[in-house]
Amino acid sequence: MKFTLVVRVVCIILCLSVCPSKGEDITDLVFGNNNNYLPAAFGDFNSDRRTDLFVVSEDGKTVEVLLSHSEPPYLRPSDTGTLKCSYNGLNIRSVVPGDFDGDGAMDILILSLNTSVSPLHQVFISWGNLTSLTCAQEDSPTLSLFGEPLVFDYNGDMIPDLFGEDFSSRKYWVFGPDRKPPKVIPMPVFTTLPNLKFPSSHAFIDLNYDLAADLWISTESGFEIWRRKRNDYAFHSIVSLPPDAKLIGQTSFADLNGDGTIEAIVPVCKDVKCYNNAIYIYNFKYKVWTEMDIDFVDLRGNSWTFKTDSKNISNRFNTITLRMGDFNLDGYTDFLVTLYNGDKARVTLVENMARDEEWEEEGDEVCAYNRMFVPRWNLFDNFGDTVLGAFSDFDDYKDSVSPDVLLVGMERDGRHHHLHVYRDMKQSVGFYIKVMITSGRCFRRSCRHHNTPYGTNPTGPSLKFTIPTQDMTWRNIYGTQITQTAHTALQLPYQLFGLGDNLNYIDEMKVGMVTDRNDTNRITYDIVELVPTSKIIIIPNPVTDSGYWRLETYLTALKKNIIISAVVKLGMCICMGVALALL
Numbered sequence: 001m002k003f004t005l006v007v008r009v010v011c012i013i014l015c016l017s018v019c020p021s022k023g024e025d026i027t028d029l030v031f032g033n034n035n036n037y038l039p040a041a042f043g044d045f046n047s048d049r050r051t052d053l054f055v056v057s058e059d060g061k062t063v064e065v066l067l068s069h070s071e072p073p074y075l076r077p078s079d080t081g082t083l084k085c086s087y088n089g090l091n092i093r094s095v096v097p098g099d100f101d102g103d104g105a106m107d108i109l110i111l112s113l114n115t116s117v118s119p120l121h122q123v124f125i126s127w128g129n130l131t132s133l134t135c136a137q138e139d140s141p142t143l144s145l146f147g148e149p150l151v152f153d154y155n156g157d158m159i160p161d162l163f164g165e166d167f168s169s170r171k172y173w174v175f176g177p178d179r180k181p182p183k184v185i186p187m188p189v190f191t192t193l194p195n196l197k198f199p200s201s202h203a204f205i206d207l208n209y210d211l212a213a214d215l216w217i218s219t220e221s222g223f224e225i226w227r228r229k230r231n232d233y234a235f236h237s238i239v240s241l242p243p244d245a246k247l248i249g250q251t252s253f254a255d256l257n258g259d260g261t262i263e264a265i266v267p268v269c270k271d272v273k274c275y276n277n278a279i280y281i282y283n284f285k286y287k288v289w290t291e292m293d294i295d296f297v298d299l300r301g302n303s304w305t306f307k308t309d310s311k312n313i314s315n316r317f318n319t320i321t322l323r324m325g326d327f328n329l330d331g332y333t334d335f336l337v338t339l340y341n342g343d344k345a346r347v348t349l350v351e352n353m354a355r356d357e358e359w360e361e362e363g364d365e366v367c368a369y370n371r372m373f374v375p376r377w378n379l380f381d382n383f384g385d386t387v388l389g390a391f392s393d394f395d396d397y398k399d400s401v402s403p404d405v406l407l408v409g410m411e412r413d414g415r416h417h418h419l420h421v422y423r424d425m426k427q428s429v430g431f432y433i434k435v436m437i438t439s440g441r442c443f444r445r446s447c448r449h450h451n452t453p454y455g456t457n458p459t460g461p462s463l464k465f466t467i468p469t470q471d472m473t474w475r476n477i478y479g480t481q482i483t484q485t486a487h488t489a490l491q492l493p494y495q496l497f498g499l500g501d502n503l504n505y506i507d508e509m510k511v512g513m514v515t516d517r518n519d520t521n522r523i524t525y526d527i528v529e530l531v532p533t534s535k536i537i538i539i540p541n542p543v544t545d546s547g548y549w550r551l552e553t554y555l556t557a558l559k560k561n562i563i564i565s566a567v568v569k570l571g572m573c574i575c576m577g578v579a580l581a582l583l
Contacts (some may be wrong), residue, residue, distance in 0.1 A: 025382060026404070027420045030394050032073035035419040038065070038316065039390065039406060041485075043097035044068075044455030045083065045106050046130050047443070049537075051393065051493065052455075053344050054095050054108065058417060060316075062086040063095055063110055063126070065133075074394050082132035089114065091140050093316070096151045096485045096555035098160040099456040102177035102329035104443035105130045106455045108504055109160075111148055112141075116234075120144040123162070127179065130443060130455075142181060143173055147196060148486035150273060152204035152213070153460050154185070155231070155254065156523075158439040158543050160459060163187075163215065165196045190235050193220040199319045201250040205483040206462035207262060207284065211512025212522035213460035213480055216264075218417065223264070228514055228521040242280035242289045244270045249306065249320030253483060254333035256352060257371045260476030261285060266318045267337070274305045275335035279322070279373075294373040296339070304339035317387045317408075319487045321533070325391030327351070327403050329430030329498030331475075332371065336389035336405065347389030347407055349376045383420050385410045390490035394421060406490070431503060431532040434556075436494035437481055438512060440549070452539060457482060458513075459494045461538075465509040465530075467502055499532055506530040517544050525549050 032110050037055035040063065045052045050068035053075050055062075065083040066075040077083070094111040101107065110124040121141045124136035136142075149164035154172050161182070162173040170187040187193075193505060196202075203216040204509075207225060213375055215226040224240040241248060249267035256263055264282040279292040296304050306320045317338070327334040332352040339348050351374045380386055388408040395404075407420040439456035459482040469475050479495045512524040525546040530553075532537065535553040 023379065023422050024422045025420065026394075026423045030074045030421045031066075031073045031419055031521055032076070034073070035078070036417070037066075037419055038417060039388070039408065039419065039490060040092075040095035040488060042392070042490065043106060043457045044493060045097065045128065047106070047453060047455040048073065049454050054097055055419075056092050056095060057086075058415070060091045060093070060112075061088065061204075063092055063108060064086075065108075068394075075288055078546075080132070085110070085126050085135035087112075087135055087138045089117075090122075090124075094148050094486060094488065096160075097455075097457050098151060098459075099439055099441060099453070100125050100160055100175050101127065101179050102157070102159040102439075102441045103129075104439075104453045104456065105439045106457065108133065109151065110136060112138075118144065120166070121148060122145060123149070145171075147200050149173075150200070150202035150204060150215075151459055152215070153458060153486040153514055154233075156513060156521075156543075157516070158441050158456075158458055158513075158540070160457075163202060163217075164200075169193075170196070171189065188232065188234070194221045196220075197248070199250070199487050201319075201484065202486065203251065203253065203483045204460045205253055205262070206478065206512075207479045209464060209478055210522065211462045211510060211524055212514050212520075213483075216251065218248075218254075221310070223251070231516045231521070239264070239282060239287075240289075242266055242268050242278075242282075244268075245280075246270060246272050246541050247274060247306075247320070250322070250484075250487065252322045252324050252335070253383050253480075254324045254335075255478065256281060256333055257330055258475060261479070262478055265322055265324075265335075267322055269306055269320075275303075277306045293355075293374055294375070296375075298332050298375070298377040302341050304341050304348070307338065307340060321487065321489075323490060326432075326496065326498035327391065327424070329403070329432050329500070331430075331498045331500040331502070334413075336391065338387055338389065345385045345387050345410060346377075347380055347386040347405075349379050349389075349405070350374065351376060362582065380405070380407060380422060383407055383409050383422070385412070386420070387417070388488065388490075392421070392492070393496075429499065431499040433497045433499065433506065433530060433532060434494055434535040435463060435464075435479075435481075435497070435509075435511075435538070436536070437463075437513075437538045440543045442541060443582065454537070455493075459483070461511065461513045461540075463495070463511045465506050467506060469502070503532055506532070509536075511538055513540070515544070527551060531555060537555045539573075 040056045041054040045065045052068050053066045090112040091114045093113045096109040097106050105128045106138040107128045108126045112122045122141035126136045127134040145164040145166045149162040151160050154161040154174050159175050172185040175182045201218045204213045207214045212228050217224040225236045226233040227236045245268035247269035252265045266279040267279045270276040274436045280289045321334040322337050324333050326333050334352050355372050386407045387410045390406045392404045403424045405422040409418045438453045439458040442453050462480045464478045466474050482491050509527040512522045535554040539550040
């Protein structure tokens with residue numbers, strides 16, 4: 001009798017350890033009582049390997065860096081007040097951290113839109129030196145353009161550049177290793193080009209797996225792919241819009257079904273009022289759009305929709321955006337989306353799960369998709385109305401991974417907002433690889449001692465690796481760092497790949513980036529024998545010779561994850577065996 005009771009207790013404990021548990025509001029741990037901001041971007045401003053948060057005041061007049069610390073509150077304003085820039089006449093719409101002068105220290109690109117002055121967005125750059133900011137003068141914009149630009153690396157020099165459109169045509173604005181105005185390069189015209197989409201959802205992402213990022217350009221009539229060729233970008237192909245779409249949201253990218261290929265994911269409204277919304281997945285191999293298997297009706301029978309005023313530029317949260325991330329580290333990408341029911345707004349986590357039934361292919365057309373997507377309707381209910389959610393990791397100072405979600409809460413007046421942080425308190429037993437690629441442009445021209453450029457946030461470095469799966473096959477994994485920057489993309493300055501319960505070593509990882517130094521338009525670097533549950537930092541210095549690049553590896557709680565995984569699995573086997581014996 002006692003033995004049976006012990007078995008039952010052990011089984012209950014083990015079940016609780018592997019079943020989903022309620023999350024926790026850790027806002028006070030992260031922000032203390034200082035959470036009246038709007039999030040703008042992630043980045044490591046002071047190059048200490050901790051992810052800082054760039055925020056904007058609610059009135060759009062101030063941009064500030066909240067530095068990451070090892071003790072609560074984890075994110076705080078600078079004690080010296082030197083990491084804040086305030087303006088009178090600007091209406092700050094977007095912030096992008098990056099090293100815009102190539103000195104190895106992070107700067108801040110500020111994008112302002114004041115329609116009473118001009119229909120154009122104005123670009124300003126506040127220069128950084130790891131400890132303070134030289135704030136841009138609001139009467140001296142660096143340039144002006146329509147819409148929010150894509151920040152990317154045009155020429156492979158590891159200094160960020162811009163792509164966008166001004167009064168006359170599409171252009172590249174190319175920054176150099178100084179603080180002079182950028183060089184303006186018109187995009188080559190092969191025919192009459194359609195207008196760029198507003199809001200834009202351009203991307204700098206490797207779509208053909210050659211480790212050189214391509215340009216994905218969103219236009220009013222479809223999507224364009226431009227590929228690197230002869231030190232420039234050349235038009236490659238057009239992707240049509242999803243079928244029956246009246247309103248088009250932002251494009252996101254992920255390998256949703258684990259088949260080793262990247263898909264484009266686009267939310268749409270099938271009518272102008274958005275009563276009928278859908279999410280489409282574009283398969284680049286079959287060149288076909290497939291509607292995602294997702295139900296927008298919650299457990300109480302309420303229908304939820306996307307925002308319908310995506311062209312209202314006065315609304316700071318005016319885009320339909322799916323923010324991607326592997327919430328449970330099972331190797332399949334989940335996403336966060338903001339949905340609306342009447343005057344209620346809720347950020348919802350949508351989990352990527354395997355179908356119960358099999359899927360099949362017929363000819364060249366995919367007639368079913370082998371994953372389903374399940375909304376976790378009540379996960380963030382305790383936060384009230386929420387209008388934006390992004391994946392984050394506020395324990396990265398420990399070189400660990402925590403499934404945190406940054407939320408923007410909205411008060412009933414629709415004008416006041418607060419930041420919140422949700423943490424899933426269930427201990428994850430999933431393994432992962434965390435990869436950060438720096439620019440290689442080191443502070444004061446030296447990468448020794450404390451000058452390693454951890455905080456330079458380059459866009460476009462790409463990687464690929466292969467892992468064995470449980471069914472004795474191989475899975476290809478691809479990724480590109482910081483693919484999108486406009487409209488509060490809130491992408492983390494590293495790539496996180498969930499591996500599920502796969503504890504196998506990664507034999508080889510290939511890393512590459514765009515360059516003008518050779519005929520292939522890319523430079524590559526090989527890494528061998530990587531351990532799961534580790535953080536990899538690659539320092540490409542000098543940028544032109546990968547033979548001298550430096551690799552830093554940090555093992556992160558590997559033993560703990562192995563022990564937890566082994567104990568849980570062994571315990572479940574014992575429970576099942578004992579239960580069968582008692583029958």
